[in-house]
Amino acid sequence: MGLAKRIIPCLDVDAGRVVKGVRFVGIRDAGDPVEIAKRYDQQGADELVFLDITASSEERETMVHVVEQVAAQVFIPLTVGGGIRSINDIRRMLNAGADKVAMNTAAIHNPGLVKEAAERFGSQCIVVAIDAKQVSTGDEPPRWEVFTHGGRKRTGIDAVLWAKQMADAGAGEILLTSMDRDGTRDGFDLPLTRAVSDAVSVPVIASGGVGNLDHLADGVKQGKADAVLAASIFHFGEYTVEQAKRTMAAQGIEVRLDE
Amino acid sequence: MSIVAVIDYGMGNLRSVAKALEHIADPDTTVEVTASPERILQADRVVFPGQGAARDCMAELTHRGLVDVVKEAVRSKPFLGICMGLQVLLESSEENGGTAGLGILPGSVRRFPDGMVDPRSGDALKIPHMGWNQVHQTKPHPLWQGISQDSRFYFVHSYYVAPTESDQIAGVTHYGTDFVCAMARGNVFAVQFHPEKSAEAGLALLANFLCWDGCV
Numbered sequence: 001m002g003l004a005k006r007i008i009p010c011l012d013v014d015a016g017r018v019v020k021g022v023r024f025v026g027i028r029d030a031g032d033p034v035e036i037a038k039r040y041d042q043q044g045a046d047e048l049v050f051l052d053i054t055a056s057s058e059e060r061e062t063m064v065h066v067v068e069q070v071a072a073q074v075f076i077p078l079t080v081g082g083g084i085r086s087i088n089d090i091r092r093m094l095n096a097g098a099d100k101v102a103m104n105t106a107a108i109h110n111p112g113l114v115k116e117a118a119e120r121f122g123s124q125c126i127v128v129a130i131d132a133k134q135v136s137t138g139d140e141p142p143r144w145e146v147f148t149h150g151g152r153k154r155t156g157i158d159a160v161l162w163a164k165q166m167a168d169a170g171a172g173e174i175l176l177t178s179m180d181r182d183g184t185r186d187g188f189d190l191p192l193t194r195a196v197s198d199a200v201s202v203p204v205i206a207s208g209g210v211g212n213l214d215h216l217a218d219g220v221k222q223g224k225a226d227a228v229l230a231a232s233i234f235h236f237g238e239y240t241v242e243q244a245k246r247t248m249a250a251q252g253i254e255v256r257l258d259e
Numbered sequence: 260m261s262i263v264a265v266i267d268y269g270m271g272n273l274r275s276v277a278k279a280l281e282h283i284a285d286p287d288t289t290v291e292v293t294a295s296p297e298r299i300l301q302a303d304r305v306v307f308p309g310q311g312a313a314r315d316c317m318a319e320l321t322h323r324g325l326v327d328v329v330k331e332a333v334r335s336k337p338f339l340g341i342c343m344g345l346q347v348l349l350e351s352s353e354e355n356g357g358t359a360g361l362g363i364l365p366g367s368v369r370r371f372p373d374g375m376v377d378p379r380s381g382d383a384l385k386i387p388h389m390g391w392n393q394v395h396q397t398k399p400h401p402l403w404q405g406i407s408q409d410s411r412f413y414f415v416h417s418y419y420v421a422p423t424e425s426d427q428i429a430g431v432t433h434y435g436t437d438f439v440c441a442m443a444r445g446n447v448f449a450v451q452f453h454p455e456k457s458a459e460a461g462l463a464l465l466a467n468f469l470c471w472d473g474c475v
Contacts, residue, residue: 002377002433003384004391004411041458046391072278077413077456097274099456122311124387124415125272172387172415201373203385226385256391256411 004256005220006046006227007244008205009234011036013082014053016062018235037070040234043241045076046256049102049175049229052082064096071097081129081175090117094125102127102175105148107166108155118170123202128171132159132192133179144192151179159192160199167200174200175229178208185211185232193223205229213239213247220253260287263469264302266329267294268309268319270343276308279455283466296328304468305332307449309343313368313418314355316343326361333363333447337473339402339465340449345442346420348449354418364442364449366422375435387417388434394441394452395431400475402448402467403429410460412452414440419451446473 011018011033018033037048050070052063060083067080080093081102090101107114107128118126133151136143144159163174176196178189188206197204206225210216210233219228233239245255263284265277273292280290291298299305307329309316320326332338333348340348352358352368360368375384391411396403419438422428429448430441440451448468454461 001393001409003388003414006390071275072282075279075282075456075462076458077415077453094272095274097272097278099272099275123417124310124389173389201383201386203387203389224382226390 002254004046004254005225005248006205007044007216007241007248007255008047008049008227008229009040009045009241010049010051010207010229010231012051012053012231013063013066015059016066019053033066034069034073036235037074040241041074041076044245044256044258045241046227047077047079048074049079049081051102052080054083064092067093067096067098079127079175081127086113087117087120090121090125094121098125100125100127100173102129104129104131108146108148108157111165111169114166114171115169118172123170123172126171127173127175127205128163128166129175129177130159130163130166130196131177131179132189134189134192142191142195144195147179151182160195163196163204164199167202171202173203173205175205175207181209182207184209187211187215188219188223188225188228190218190223193219193225197224197226203227213244216244217248217251217253220248221251260289261304261469262289262291262302263304263306264299265290265292265306265308266299266325266344267292268316268323268325270309270311270316270319272310273308275453276306276341276455279462279465280306280469283462284469288469294323294325296324299325299328299332302336304337304339304471306339306341306468307332307344308341309347311343312355313343313346313352313358313360316347317358317360320347320361329361330363336446337468337471338447338449339468340447341455342416342451342453345449345451346418348442348447349420349422352418363447364420364422364427364444365424366420368418369421370418371435377435384435387415389415391457392432392434392452396441397428397430398443400429400443400448401471402443402464404467406460406463406467412440412450412454412457412460414452416451443475445475
């Protein structure tokens with residue numbers, strides 16, 4: 001017995017409402033963030049990730065209120081990502097009740113930000129989110145690069161090296177999304193997950209591509225992820241977090257379950 | 260009317276602790292996040308949270324004139340330390356090349372060694388130790404009341420306490436090695452995990468603290 005692998009539902013929030021996801025065609029409204037967070041908490045979610053996909057900066061303020069409301073009623077770790085660009089943004093989210101903040105594009109444009117944030121607030125609350133896409137072809141050894149703008153813009157940065165660099169700079173955790181798999185329901189990019197997990201000493205959250213519960217178990221067993229993140233399979237009641245945990249437990253993975 | 264003071268010394272997420280306490284407190288209990296020595300010493304109970312680096316925590320406590328306040332609170336009222344609020348109670352820490360602690364509880368703070376391996380899977384164990392792990396209660400205590408043996412709590416830390424007095428150990432957790440995750444001495448109870456982020460088990464512990472008279 002020991003540390004449990006974590007299951008983390010991800011909620012995409014647009015102007016204060018949870019939506020199915022920016023990368024899916026035709027966003028479907030999935031509801032009130034507080035209600036959904038409470039439901040996942042009751043199902044046994046180990047943490048929650050809120051991704052702010054709000055386009056306009058005026059509406060960004062609503063995310064602070066969402067975090068405040070959720071943090072007053074749900075007592076598991078909350079990570080907030082999307083639009084975090086400065087030390088001040090981080091402080092606002094932490095003060096609102098977030099436990100961790102995830103940085104993606106801002107870390108690429110300003111690599112010093114992660115180091116400064118970790119020194120100021122502690123590595124435990126600094127998550128670096130990496131959107132990676134395979135760039136090798138055919139028989140080449142697999143290689144992935146960091147992409148931005150929802151997978152449209154290539155940065156030329158090697159994803160595995162970037163993860164290592166960010167962990168060295170003070171990131172306490174890596175949230176790794178395969179942009180090849182995101183939205184496909186074909187399962188995680190397991191070689192990518194494995195390569196990053198083997199390369200860094202901090203925990204890795206696998207994301208992108210989950211279509212069924214076995215995919216979650218594969219992420220842990222084959223991808224060596226410390227935590228697995230999924231959005232759509234939980235949002236519309238297809239599976240509960242508890243079902244996910246029972247599936248993982250049946251495959252010998254240690255999870256947090258109420259017995 | 261009862262007041263619980265959450266000591267604010269600029270370290271970490273105090274709002275989480277305050278929100279969890281507010282959620283479970285009865286209407287007669289006021290939760291106050293404060294850096295004021297007077298308010299802390301007037302409170303009926305004191306919660307001492309903390310996150311970040313040991314050296315920064317000690318520097319902030321000193322800078323805000325709170326070292327003697329914490330020591331006085333430890334002497335006189337039900338006192339709950341959380342995470343860094345446990346670690347700085349000890350004499351010294353390996354963190355930041357060696358940092359002196361408050362010396363309230365005998366012992367030191369050590370880093371998890373590199374190269375720890377999960378015996379079951381053979382995988383390297385990640386540092387920080389992050390996530391839900393089991394807490395084995397090593398002695399009965401009012402703060403454990405109603406919490407099942409080996410319940411899971413949420414942890415996030417790279418250092419752990421190594422007390423010298425074994426009778427002050429209240430709980431242990433396994434991560435590569437058995438480490439002490441809860442200490443108890445008289446009116447002081449301090450934990451490495453985050454009860455404010457540990458769902459029902461954590462709220463139960465906080466509720467126990469709010470009705471604890473400081474006696475064992």
